[in-house]
């Protein structure tokens with residue numbers, strides 16, 4: 001039998017999953033790792049942790065599925081986008097990777113916009129404005145703030161592409177993840193020589209860029225031995241986790257929107273041509289589907305807000321272990337009514353991207369009174385995150401993009417309360433699929449396409465993706481949320497200047 005392996009280098013951990021050519025999942029495994037915050041607004045991870053989690057989870061799935069090494073024909077890689085792995089000439093990691101939600105590059109975003117000749121000129125070259133989380137500002141930050149490290153710099157890789165290097169010995173990226181560097185000509189699907197030259201960056205810093213289903217190499221002898229696989233096993237381009245999740249959710253045509261509550265929150269729609277939000281609130285990136293694009297809105301702290309609330313503030317619930325902590329907290333939240341007794345939560349704990357693009361935005365509970373208990377506060381955190389997703393939905397609807405179906409994914413959407421809340425806040429039924437590991441499943445499908453088990457990604461999705469459950473909106477709850485949402489929307493504008501003052505003091 002032929003098997004395909006999907007590996008997703010997420011922010012909270014790595015997930016690996018093994019499917020056969022019919023798309024049946026034979027094994028799944030995950031391993032968590034820490035996120036380091038040396039200062040407020042800075043987020044870093046050690047690429048070595050991703051590699052160790054990759055080895056551990058791949059060995060686990062091979063063991064669970066009891067497959068022969070030679071039966072694993074191809075691997076697809078997915079991962080958190082925008083992160084910067086800085087390598088020297090000997091392929092040594094120079095410093096910890098800066099992540100997608102790191103906010104230290106405000107000055108470098110201004111520098112990029114100026115060097116490009118203004119925001120409009122920049123968007124013309126790379127389809128997007130400069131945002132702190134993207135990769136190009138991180139490279140400039142290294143040049144400006146750590147010149148000795150910059151002098152050693154030979155290659156910059158995205159998180160999943162660093163894992164590819166360790167698997168195959170090859171430097172390579174693919175169009176969907178490369179779009180989030182701010183250095184890709186998204187329309188032409190190749191590196192923007194023009195912008196690289198304006199930024200005085202050597203194009204050799206970047207790896208060759210492929211389409212997502214293309215084979216970029218095979219396992220090296222060392223990697224094959226470490227993982228218990230063979231050197232015939234191919235590695236395909238794969239995709240950034242948002243596009244990979246969209247493939248795993250079957251969002252490969254217009255009309256379906258996917259929402260993801262992972263550490264970040266994502267609202268994703270397919271487009272047949274490059275389509276733009278004139279205000280730059282949504283990103284316009286290449287899709288993992290050849291010759292197609294997508295738009296998405298991204299919230300920097302989504303499931304991450306519940307993680308912060310449960311781990312840092314509640315610090316566990318009596319009698320509930322770490323593994324069940326989210327379920328324990330959300331079971332309690334289910335005892336509070338929709339609307340959390342008029343308590344609102346702004347989830348901008350790490351600044352925000354869509355719709356505010358403001359690194360200084362901060363989190364807040366608004367409307368507290370003495371009747372509010374822990375249940376209301378936990379529920380308000382979940383509702384605040386869901387309102388933030390609705391902000392992206394409203395922008396997408398405003399651009400006349402058809403939204404006939406909403407598919408919910410990510411760790412948070414495994415939770416029935418959060419699924420119901422999404423349906424109620426969006427005022428529309430949400431579906432979930434039989435396979436919940438969106439990005440890992442998506443890139444396992446890309447691996448199957450790369451191995452020619454399917455003619456196209458669309459064909460692979462049609463054959464393998466099945467809706468498991470539909471959650472209709474509850475009218476009464478939707479009415480409550482429709483009263484609260486306009487207040488939620490106004491709060492950021494009312495607090496913006498105070499957030500900026502506070503951020504300076506943190």
Ligand SMILES: Nc1ncnc2c1ncn2[C@@H]1O[C@H](COP(=O)(O)OP(=O)(O)O)[C@@H](O)[C@H]1O
Nearest residue numbers: 010011012262263303306307326410411412415
């Ligand atoms: N049972 C659960 N109930 C509610 N939320 C959950 C549950 N399990 C995970 N989550 C949420 O999912 C998030 C992790 O989602 P995941 O898609 O695995 O993220 P990432 O890809 O960023 O690593 C956690 O931060 C948490 O908020």
Ligand SMILES: O=C(CO)[C@@H](O)[C@H](O)COP(=O)(O)O
Nearest residue numbers: 010011080081100262263264
């Ligand atoms: O920044 C983005 C997309 O633009 C994030 O979606 C990251 O790609 C991280 O994703 P998760 O680890 O939360 O899935």
